[in-house]
Amino acid sequence: MDRRKQKTRRAIFQAFSRLLEIKHFNDITVQEILDEADIGRSTFYSHFETKDALLKEMCTDIFDHIFSSDLQSERSHDFSSSDHGLQEKITHLLYHLKDHKGNVLGVLSGESGELFMRFFKEYLKAMFEQYPESISQDVPKEFALNHLVGSFAEAVKWWMGNRMKMAPEELAECYLKLIGYHA
């Protein structure tokens, strides 16, 4: 990809991210993004069809990065050297979210949160399905899975909204207690 294009794309993402930290998605105008990123109007539209498309691509980028880095061993808190249980997996995920709080916090709350959550839940669903023992047998499977995904997403939202006071390990442990999971 052309260096210029990369540079502009990054500028837009960063500007958008900065704006999301101070105001809701719906209140952000394209003009503000242009000013913040210091780019021309037509340039923006050569990158993204709409403001919504921008949000969508940003979410994709974030999750692809977070979830794909699960498979690599670049970070200190990585556990990829071997298979590991749900607790480690969750802890690991929380660390990644914490690392990306700058990007995540903006898209997480307000009206943009709707889209973020949709993406997040897709990934989470795949994750929990890798741990069948976490899915209760006492209720319909779809309901049980929705409960795991939904309540975890809510927990993360709560956690990040509260400045992540709890440590990732602690949050993971508490969450597993509440869903009655015992490794």
Next chain:
Amino acid sequence: MDRRKQKTRRAIFQAFSRLLEIKHFNDITVQEILDEADIGRSTFYSHFETKDALLKEMCTDIFDHIFSSDLQSERSHDFSSSDHGLQEKITHLLYHLKDHKGNVLGVLSGESGELFMRFFKEYLKAMFEQYPESISQDVPKEFALNHLVGSFAEAVKWWMGNRMKMAPEELAECYLKLIGYHA
């Protein structure tokens, strides 16, 4: 309140509700509401400051009605004759939501869901606090409460999004199983 004002207000609510069933909140224009409700532009703005205000008032109306009717005994599935446990309370609530699905479904999904959920959670929080035994002692109280509220709200969203195939009693039972509640 003036009859004319009531009539117009009702027309706006109903038109808005109808529109929410076929498209997302953000895609609805004031003009569409005017056309659907068959009222003038200035009339709309004499009732509501903005489209957001309309949504907000509508949510308030819905919840006030649902939660206040908890205290009356007008409906067949009412349990207000005596104190009752969390399971009955939840079942009762689910019946009310089902009764109001026309209004609720629209504001529940899409971008308007964000606001709906905020309202819903406030009421739920108050409800769960009336049943201290439902709040786990093993984790920080704030976290436990958030878990109850968040996962229940998610369950309702899932349930209504799936055409409410499960009976309210069944959903209540399944939910309580998953949060490990035993009356």
Next chain:
DNA sequence: TATTATATCAAACGCTTTGTTCATTATCAA
């Protein structure tokens, strides 16, 4: 380096939506 392709730019455009205003008409409550 010279050439070709492509990204960015600024400015302007038509269009939609918004929220307000105002004079007029209809409806209500007393």
Next chain:
DNA sequence: TTGATAATGAACAAAGCGTTTGATATAATA
């Protein structure tokens, strides 16, 4: 009946959107 209040319809400025244009700047390539 009368005075107050609500609804109407038309028009308005302002803001935002997405597109187009032709010129300029920067990258990849031969």
